[in-house]
Amino acid sequence: MDPATESRRGSRLSSASAGLQAGMLGAWWMLLWLGVSDVWQRRSFWTAENLMASAFYGDGAIRRGFAARTLSGLALYLLLYSLLGALLAMAVSDRMPRVRVFLVSLLFGLGWYYFSFGLLWKSVLPLVALLHSAQTTVLGHIIYGAVLGRYPAYLPQAAVVEGEDEGEAKVGVAGGEPETVPREQQSMSETPSETREP
Numbered sequence: 001m002d003p004a005t006e007s008r009r010g011s012r013l014s015s016a017s018a019g020l021q022a023g024m025l026g027a028w029w030m031l032l033w034l035g036v037s038d039v040w041q042r043r044s045f046w047t048a049e050n051l052m053a054s055a056f057y058g059d060g061a062i063r064r065g066f067a068a069r070t071l072s073g074l075a076l077y078l079l080l081y082s083l084l085g086a087l088l089a090m091a092v093s094d095r096m097p098r099v100r101v102f103l104v105s106l107l108f109g110l111g112w113y114y115f116s117f118g119l120l121w122k123s124v125l126p127l128v129a130l131l132h133s134a135q136t137t138v139l140g141h142i143i144y145g146a147v148l149g150r151y152p153a154y155l156p157q158a159a160v161v162e163g164e165d166e167g168e169a170k171v172g173v174a175g176g177e178p179e180t181v182p183r184e185q186q187s188m189s190e191t192p193s194e195t196r197e198p
Contacts, residue, residue: 015089018154023085026109026147027078030140037136048137049073054127062127081144084112089151102149109145113138 035045044050044064053061053073061069088108092101117137121129 011093012090014155015093015151016086018151019086019089019148020082021085021154022089022148022151023082024078026085026144027081029147030081030144031074031077033140033143034133034136037139038133041133041136043133046070048132048140049077051128051131052076052125055125059127062131084108085148085151088148094152098152101152102146105149105151106142106145109141109143109148110138113141 031048034048038047039045044066046066049070050061050063050067050073053069053071053076055076056072057069061067061073063069088105092104096104117129117132117134
């Protein structure tokens with residue numbers, strides 16, 4: 001297999017992994033916000049999870065407080081939003097600067113809210129679309145997008161090791177096999193502490 005193809009596949013896999021991590025973390029922060037805001041509105045902390053559990057249990061999942069059925073709603077939120085994070089990270093990859101990635105992630109979170117709650121859940125999960133608190137859920141998706149926008153922080157860092165030849169260095173990803181790259185092709189973003197002159 002071509003080394004460039006392997007590098008792209010590894011880059012996509014790394015991006016997907018970083019997006020999964022950031023998406024999971026973003027979903028936790030979003031659900032924490034939704035829970036706290038529901039308590040402020042004198043509703044149950046678990047309202048959002050119970051609404052999502054209606055995908056499996058119908059209106060029997062709508063109850064006040066935590067129940068065994070709440071776990072299925074929580075799991076569905078975490079699975080769905082983690083996968084969304086992986087998809088965004090694979091689509092964006094390393095094509096944009098971090099500030100732009102952050103802004104795209106915010107727009108992605110908002111866009112997903114309007115798509116899912118405005119169109120998708122109305123036909124698939126009508127109780128979720130009908131009973132959710134719109135303003136706090138919008139802000140929750142902004143929080144999700146903000147945390148998701150930090151997915152590049154979860155990408156593996158390239159490690160540079162001196163090669164035996166003067167004009168080469170071995171560049172690898174933590175946990176992976178280093179490959180030999182001519183110095184002319186190395187990234188300009190390396191700091192002087194990462195490369196040593198012979």
